[in-house]
Amino acid sequence: MFHVAHSEAGSVSARIAQVRAEVADTGTYRHTTNELAYGARIALRDSGWCTSGVPWRRLKVRDLRGYRNAAAVAGECVEHLRLATNEGEIRPLVTVFAPDTPGTPGPCIWNEQLIRYAGYSDGMGDPRYAQFTDTMQGMGWVPPDDRSRFDYLPLVVETAHEGARLFTMPREVVHEVPLEHPDIPEFAELGLRWHSTPVISNMRLTIGGINYPAAPFNSWFVGAEIGARSLADEGAYGAAREVAEALGLDTSSERTLWRDLATVHLNRAVLHSFDKAQVTITDHHAEALHRLAWLRSRQKPSPARPAFRLDPVAAQRARTGGPARFAPGAVEETRPHGRLAELMRLHSLAAEASA
Template identity: 45%
Template sequence: MAAKERFSPIPAVPALPGENQIFPMRGSRANDQPRACSRPPLPTIRTVFFPAIKPPTLPKSTRARKPSFKVSGGPGLGLRKPTTYVGSMSPCPFARWEAVLRLTGRSRPAPPAESAAAFLDLLGREVRSLRPSPKRKTRVLQEIRSRGVFHLTQAELKYGCQMAWRNSVRCIGRHFWKKLDLLDLRKAKNEEEIYAGCLQHLRQAFHGGAIRSTVTVFPSAGRDGTGPRIWNYQLSRYAGYRLKTGRILGDPMEATFTDFCLHLGWKPPRRKSAFDLLPLVISFPGRSPRLFPPPLAETVQIPIRHPDGPYLDDLDLRWYAVPAVANMLLEIAGLRFPAAPFSGWYMETEIGARNLADSDRYNLLPEVARRFQLDRTRAASLWKDRALVELNRAVMHSFQKAGVRLMDHHSAAQSHLAFEQAERKAGRKVFGRWDWLIPPLSGSTTPLWNRSYDPTEYSPNFLPQKPPFPFPAKS
C-alpha cells in the first residue's frame, strides 16, 4: 500500500545527483558539488559624474555600443556569441514571486493560493493568449478554498509542463522545452487506464524513430497528498537477477526492484538474459500495487554493434530507444502529480558512458578492451578511455543505423548554450547543476566546462519523491 506522500524539501546544499534524478542526465555522479572554477560575472561599468562637472563628449570610437553578435556553434542551433557586453540583462520575471516559486531550501510548501497566483501571473507574463482573466482568477481561488486544489486547463497544464522542463537544473537538453508534447490523462480512474496510458506514451514518443519529447500526466494528488503512483524508475527498464554466485545478471541498478516484482508474482522469461524488460507496477491510494506485463511491443530496442567490425556482436548488447522517467513528481502551481512519465531522447554517453560502462551497472569496459586487444596491464595505457570511446561509437552507429534519434554530447552542449542565450534574451536567469550538465565523456572539450551555474530550483519542476516500495532506494 502506497504511503502518504509528504512534502520533501529540497536542501539548500544540493543532494547527491543520484538521489535527485531528472531527464535527461540519468545516473549518478561521483561528486556532490560542482567542480568548475567559478567564472565571476562580467562587471557592469558605470561612469559617475559630479553635478558641477559637465560630462565629456566621447569620440565615436569609444562610445558604448550595442552588443554585436557573430554566429558560432553547431549547425541548426542558431547559436550566437556576443562580442561586446554592455550593461546587465533585463529583470527576471521570477523576481516578483521568487519567494513563492523557490523550491530549494524550503521547509514547507507555499500556501496553495499564493502558488496558484504566482503561476498564473508568470503564465500571463510569458504567453499573452494564456493570460488569466479576473473571472478565471476568482474561480481558481474559490476552488482552492472549497477543495484545497484547483483544476488546470489543458493549455495551462501543457505550458506548466514545458516550464517544468525548462526549470530542470540537471537537464542538458532544455533548448527544446517549447516542443514538449502533452498526453492529458488526468481522468484515468484505475490502474488499467494508467497502464494503457503508459503504453500510449511509449508509442507516441517513439514516433517512428523521430523521437518526440513527451509527458503524460495522470490524476493529481488530493488534499491528503496521495495520488496514483508508477513504481518503476522508467517505463522501459531491464531486470537485474541475483544469481547464486553473488553476481547479477542484467542491470544491477534494478536488482532491488526486480526482487520486488518477483515478490509480487512476476514470472520472468524461462531463459533469462541481461536484457529482459521489467513489468510495470501501478497503484492507487489505499490499494495494493498491481503488476502489469512488460511493454514488449511498445519498447523499441536497438542492437548495439560497432561500425568497424563484429567486435561486440556476440555480446548481444541492446538498449531501448525512449528513456521515459516514471518516478518523478511533477509540481505545477502548488499541484502535485505523482504519476507523470516524462521522456526525451538519449544523449549517447548516457548509454555508452554510464548504463553500459559504469562499474556498478553493466561494467563492459574490461570486456570491450579485451575484444579490441588493448593493454589492460597498466592504467597508463589509457585502456579504459579508449574502450569508453569505442563503446560510445558503437552506440552512435547503432542508433543512426536504426534511424532512431540520438544526440552526441558535443551537440548537446552546444544546444545548452543556445538555450542559455535564448533565456537571457527573454530576461530569465539560467539555473543549472554543473556536475550534471557536463557530459561524462570528454567533458573538458565542451563549452560548458568553464561555466558556472546557480543550482537553485524553482516551480514548476520535476522533483524526486520517495519510492513507494519498502526497499532502500538506489540511484
C-alpha cells in the same frame, strides 16, 4: 507566468479570484488544459532533462487527469512509449495523470524509467536494479524461462485504493537497438543492445501548488548515458572489460588506459548504431554546449515555478522496490505545497478576520 506569456488568456486577476474561490470550496483547484500544458512545458524546459533540439514550446502534453486506476495508468504508459518511440523518430511527450487532492491522492509509478532491465542475483543483467528485481519476484513477477542480460522489468503502478500492481511491458512496443561498431565487425558478437526511448516515470510534476505524482516524460538519449553510464560503468553492466578484451587491449594495468579506450568505442558504437537504425540521439559534446547555455539562462530555483521533482523516497523506491507510497505510516504526504498552500493560508486568515 501563463498569463504573461498568453495575453489572449484574459484577466489574470479574474483567474486568481476564481482559483481562490475553488480552493475555498474544495481545498484545491483544477488547472485549465492550457495552464497544464504550459506548466508541463516550462517544467521540462527548466528541468535539465530537456535535451538539445527539443521544441519545448510545441511539446505535446497528454492530459489524462481523469485516470486514477492502476490498469488504466499502465495502459496509457504503454501508449506513451509507443507514441514517443514513433518508429525511431523520437517524439518528446509528457503524460499527466490524476493529481493529489486533499481527499484523494493520485497514482504513482515506482519505476525510474518505463523500460529498465532486470538484474539477477547471479550477476546477469543490470546490477543497479538487482534489489528492485528481487522485490518484484517477491511480489509475484516471474522472469522469462530463458533469462538474459536485457529482460524488461515489470511496470509497477500504485494507487491508494488498489495498492501496488505489476504490469508486463509488451515486447512489441519496446524498440531496442542492437549495438555494432562502424570499424570492428566482431563488436556485434558481444550481443549488446539498448532501448531507444528514455521515459522518466518517477518524478513528481508540480505546477502552481498542484502535485501530479505520475507524469512520465521523455526527450531522447544522450549517447554517453548508454555507452559510458549504463554499459561501461562497473556499477552497471561493466561491459568495458569485455569490450577491451574483444578489441585486444592490454588490461593488465589501469595505466594502459584500456578502460578509457573501451568506453570511447562503446560510445562510438552507440551513436553509430542509433544513427544506422534511424533512432534520434544526441552526443555528449553537443549536449554539453546545450547544458552550459541552459545553466546560463535558467531561472533561479523557486518552489513556485513549475518543476519536475524527484523525491528521495521515490528515488529509493525505483532502486529497491519500496517502500510503498500508501503503506500504513508512509512518510509521503499529499498536502498542498507552494503557491496553493499559501492561497489556503491566506483564505484561512481572511476567514478568521471576517469572523
